Amino acid sequence: MGTSYIYKRDATRLFIALRENGKRFKIYLPKESKPVIDGEEQDINFIEQTDSQYCFDWNDKRYNCELVSRDQNKTIIKVNGVEYKFSLESIFSYIRHGMINKDGKQLNENDILSPMPGKIVDIFLSEGDLVNVGEPILSLEAMKMQNEITATCNGVIQKIHIVQGQTVMKDDLLVEITSIDV
């Protein structure tokens, strides 16, 4: 479990880079693998870093990046001689600012309700974890069958309303997820 999923639980490694023109990049920096940008792992190689310069290689093209200026979370970066301005947010502050799901209704659509009465056998994730769409969150036993309940979106586990061993009724709220899908 887990290795086939792009997001590896640790939500502190997920950031949003927003350009002035409104363009948004969802950037996940996994510990042991290539960066995931907008949900796709990119074969970007890190060549070197000196002071405020970063050099990357991607599809046989060289990218020389220089940090031009930084003011709080506003960053100007020069890539191959052209400047781009970004404001950066961690996924938590991004969610806090309500920038992902502006209407509350949409938020609830990603809440996980119990599909049937049963008993929580296992919970695989914790609050604050990043979860992938289709990734099992918990195991629910009903009629002697164990059912894996999976996430309906990529997102951050906001709240877990149940504990292991608890008995739940149909439509009980199990887990709240904030989607990071746009």
Next chain:
Amino acid sequence: MKKRILIANRSEIAIRIIRSAHRLGMLAVVLQSDKEPDALYLKYADEIIPAKDAQNEKPIFLNAERIVEIALEHQIDMIHPGYGFMSENPDFAALCEENGINFIGPSPELIRNMGIKTIAKKMAIEAGLPLVPGSDGAVKDAAKAAEYAASIGYPVLLKASAGGGGRGMRIVEKAETMERLFKSAYDEAISAFGNGDLFIEKYLTNPKHLEFQILGDKHGNVIHLGERECSLQRKHQKLMEEAPSASLSPEMRKEMGDMAVKFAKQIGYFSAGTIEYILDESGTFYFMEMNTRIQVEHPVTEMITGVDLVDWQIKVAMGEKLSLTQDDIKMNGWAIEIRVNTEDPQNRFSPQTGFIEKIHFPTSKDIRIETGVTHGSIVTPYFDSMIAKIIVHGKDRPDVIAKTLKALNEFSLIGLKTTAPFCRAVLQHEEFVTAKYTTRWVDTYFTPEMLESEDEELVGALAATIIYATDYLQIASEIPTSRNESLNLWVLNKRIN
């Protein structure tokens, strides 16, 4: 004894001339300005003369008397002026001559005549060159200008007789604005050139800038080495050039080239020179002016003809006869020159000064690099912003465009912004690819957004995120309850390896 050649110039062109001097078995002597005492070109010279120009407002390269004094003190045989500075100053050429120093270029008289546009035009008419309809000499006042403009039709261009570089120049669209624009052009000409003479000509709304390279000797032989297209300009400053031009048929090339040669012969021209034409949308061409020096963009001609123009300038100055005939000149393939100027194309081409932390040029058998800078060079406000040229050769136009784009992707400069991304945008633009571009391209099509590309934006977002994340995770890891055990980000892992 080896001949001693003094190069009254700096940067890439000084290095370029040193190369020719060495090839011809001469000693290259250069001037060291206090305004850039560590300049790259100094390294290539056989002898460096400190010019001690720190107290002067003008750099040594503009001080004719001092240059000649230095030349005499140091037993200089010849002076190469390069381009800009003293290269088209007839008084400087005359001063060299008077002091028995061989000035590498045409005679002072030729420089003077070609520098005064009204005289140059008169001589061009005599040689049968077509001119843009315009006033026969300077116009007296705004009223006379308006009268004349009415006869040739608006828009018209007011130009300072002594002008250049776009100063003392105004486009007048209609009669009502003539008086005001005449006055401002006049004032500008007075302050820039000390001469307020203005002439007037028909303004072509969408012209191309073409120029023919001329080479002549002191024995009456003149040939041309084909044309260059320099339509890509901003405020009359060229930004990139190509040779040949896709806008000329072989017949037009022959006609314009023959006319250029005829003109040069008629005025007794020798050394390298350039006949500038403009070409309107209907394919009609007009003589503009003649430049009596080596041009910045001369390498594109060298790339396709295989003729070394600076070598020939020196040989001609020494009285050598041109061994090339017009039939020897064959065009091979296509060449593009990228001017790397330290100007910010995202910010109205504002000049950038400071350190070049790192610079990396592409290398290939098809690429020629002319640079005046290297790692750690300083770009000062005292001199021109052009720091390097990347010249690329291809078998045809599509090939050279592709190769130039590749070369630009391999070029990098850390520390200052340059016009390289601008040139990259041009090379990908429809009007350039189809060779329809004119001197109005920048005004008509250019937007700073064209400099951006999606892949670079994405990598920029990644780099910005890594910088932010490094701090963010560091702060997070300092909180004891945090689940962040370490900083070993993907990027930090890679950094150690």
